[in-house]
Amino acid sequence: xxxxxxxxxxxxxxxxxxPPAGVERAVRAELHAEWQAMLHExxxxxxxxxxxxxxxxxxxxxxxAWIAGTQTAATPAAIGTLAxxxxxxxxxxGWLAGWRAMENGDVVVAxxxxxxxxxxxxxxxxxxxxSLRIDRGTRIAFIEPSRLRLERGALYLDxxxxxxxxxxxxxxxxxxxxxxxxxxxxxxxxxxxxQLRVREGRVEFRSAxxxxxxxxxxxxxxxxxxxxxxRGATPRSGPSWAWITDATPALDLEGMNLARFLAWxxxxxxxxxxxxGAVTEADLAAVMVHGSTAGLAPAEALQxxxxxxxxxxxxxxxxxxxxxxxSI
Amino acid sequence: MEPGVxxxxxxxxxxxxxxxxxxxxxxxxxxxxxxARVYRFALPRLNGDVEAAKDVVQSTLAKAMRGLAGFRxxxxxxxxxxxxxxxxxxxxxxxxxxxxxxxxIDDHASLRAAVESIEAPEEFDLVKSHGREETARLVRVVLDxxxxxxxxxxxxxxxxxxxxxxxxxxxxxxxVAAQSLLARARIAFREGLEAVFxxxxxxxxxxxxx
Numbered sequence: 001x002x003x004x005x006x007x008x009x010x011x012x013x014x015x016x017x018x019p020p021a022g023v024e025r026a027v028r029a030e031l032h033a034e035w036q037a038m039l040h041e042x043x044x045x046x047x048x049x050x051x052x053x054x055x056x057x058x059x060x061x062x063x064x065a066w067i068a069g070t071q072t073a074a075t076p077a078a079i080g081t082l083a084x085x086x087x088x089x090x091x092x093x094g095w096l097a098g099w100r101a102m103e104n105g106d107v108v109v110a111x112x113x114x115x116x117x118x119x120x121x122x123x124x125x126x127x128x129x130x131s132l133r134i135d136r137g138t139r140i141a142f143i144e145p146s147r148l149r150l151e152r153g154a155l156y157l158d159x160x161x162x163x164x165x166x167x168x169x170x171x172x173x174x175x176x177x178x179x180x181x182x183x184x185x186x187x188x189x190x191x192x193x194x195q196l197r198v199r200e201g202r203v204e205f206r207s208a209x210x211x212x213x214x215x216x217x218x219x220x221x222x223x224x225x226x227x228x229x230x231r232g233a234t235p236r237s238g239p240s241w242a243w244i245t246d247a248t249p250a251l252d253l254e255g256m257n258l259a260r261f262l263a264w265x266x267x268x269x270x271x272x273x274x275x276x277g278a279v280t281e282a283d284l285a286a287v288m289v290h291g292s293t294a295g296l297a298p299a300e301a302l303q304x305x306x307x308x309x310x311x312x313x314x315x316x317x318x319x320x321x322x323x324x325x326x327s328i
Numbered sequence: 329m330e331p332g333v334x335x336x337x338x339x340x341x342x343x344x345x346x347x348x349x350x351x352x353x354x355x356x357x358x359x360x361x362x363x364a365r366v367y368r369f370a371l372p373r374l375n376g377d378v379e380a381a382k383d384v385v386q387s388t389l390a391k392a393m394r395g396l397a398g399f400r401x402x403x404x405x406x407x408x409x410x411x412x413x414x415x416x417x418x419x420x421x422x423x424x425x426x427x428x429x430x431x432x433i434d435d436h437a438s439l440r441a442a443v444e445s446i447e448a449p450e451e452f453d454l455v456k457s458h459g460r461e462e463t464a465r466l467v468r469v470v471l472d473x474x475x476x477x478x479x480x481x482x483x484x485x486x487x488x489x490x491x492x493x494x495x496x497x498x499x500x501x502x503x504v505a506a507q508s509l510l511a512r513a514r515i516a517f518r519e520g521l522e523a524v525f526x527x528x529x530x531x532x533x534x535x536x537x538x
Contacts, residue, residue: 006514031359099423
């Protein structure tokens with residue numbers, strides 16, 4: 001086989017396919033983390049073997065040392081609770097572990113990976129009142145309480161009303177990391193990069209190259225694989241946000257007044273609550289509601305709850321208009 | 329044992345030792361040597377589903393990494409990884425309840441043995457019995473199955489027109505070492521083609537219409 005034959009053959013067969021850059025980046029990051037974990041475990045085993053050897057020569061003292069050594073394996077930190085699950089939601093503790101179906105109330109711990117199937121959506125209640133929603137076909141690795149990695153699909157984060165300080169929670173993606181500053185935002189991985197939609201508040205995005213971009217309420221940032229950022233507008237409510245309410249956890253209404261319930265509905269639906277006519281905040285605060293929103297989407301819960309009162313609500317653009325019955 | 333294989337085994341063992349010792353360069357070498365090749369192995373077996381291929385490659389390489397300490401070198405490292413990958417593909421399809429396993433020509437038992445060993449010539453004339461696309465794909469499979477960076481080096485030289493000096497730089501080795509590696513790569517490729525196709529490069533190129 002001479003050089004010309006070889007060149008002719010290789011050219012006619014064509015080049016081998018290169019995996020997509022985004023896939024390569026994601027697999028490299030995940031595999032590196034797995035490798036580090038493996039090395040950590042190996043070192044731990046070696047240390048325990050060392051302690052055991054000591055036990056052979058110093059029997060009594062070493063028994064204690066060995067027991068202590070085996071007890072030092074850290075208990076995984078609890079990160080949150082699965083507050084709602086729709087369809088198939090599962091988790092695993094590592095690449096070698098099998099998947100386990102998750103149910104409402106299950107604790108989410110550091111080191112686990114959670115995945116929703118094509119029919120699955122989930123909500124996770126995190127520390128500090130942060131609510132995380134997970135769309136269909138999504139995979140998230142919970143690295144530690146303040147760090148998670150979106151590996152596929154989309155998530156929505158609501159840091160809670162009144163939260164104005166930079167949040168501790170950092171969401172990593174192949175394109176960079178995102179930190180919220182009192183906000184509601186959606187993060188979706190795309191073939192070409194990542195889409196960040198800010199519903200309210202402010203979000204800080206830091207690219208893999210260290211560049212920092214900020215996104216504000218009503219803004220959308222698309223970050224491409226080459227680091228390019230494209231800005232645009234995004235509505236605060238409407239069909240593109242509807243998936244979030246599929247996995248809205250049931251709200252216990254007992255002991256809650258109507259004003260608080262409406263604030264909850266407003267956050268879920270991405271709308272400001274506006275009072276119409278002579279209705280005041282005090283009027284709403286004076287009405288206590290009962291029961292639970294279990295089985296109802298936020299918009300349905302809004303109508304169901306208001307029907308038991310002298311008020312009514314109407315969805316109007318980015319507003320929930322609340323007035324006396326038959327006045328709006 | 330032929331020189332290229334000897335070199336690969338030594339390289340594999342060094343790679344494994346480096347990986348187990350926590351050497352970042354070994355991790356990079358491992359990833360660069362196997363990620364793309366395993367991806368190309370998995371993708372057609374998963375009907376071209378990129379997302380599924382990503383998952384399967386990730387779990388394959390993770391399992392391979394975890395098994396490195398027990399790897400005895402009875403087969404080449406890539407052959408061993410491909411066996412893991414094959415199982416991962418089956419597991420993935422089973423987990424997703426997807427029937428219709430994709431069977432490629434290189435999954436044919438006798439051809440698989442040839443591709444894995446790159447030793448024994450096949451009885452049937454693959455070039456004549458399969459179409460142009462499949463033949464071209466098999467040429468690329470042979471490239472992927474070559475030891476070490478042979479496939480990359482051959483593509484860089486004959487497809488991208490790289491100089492030997494440049495190839496040496498890309499591989500982090502000197503020009504003389506790159507020249508030597510290319511010579512071994514050509515031998516290994518020729519033997520691989522003969523094992524899989526029972527034909528020489530010129531004949532296969534003619535079949536492909538070159």
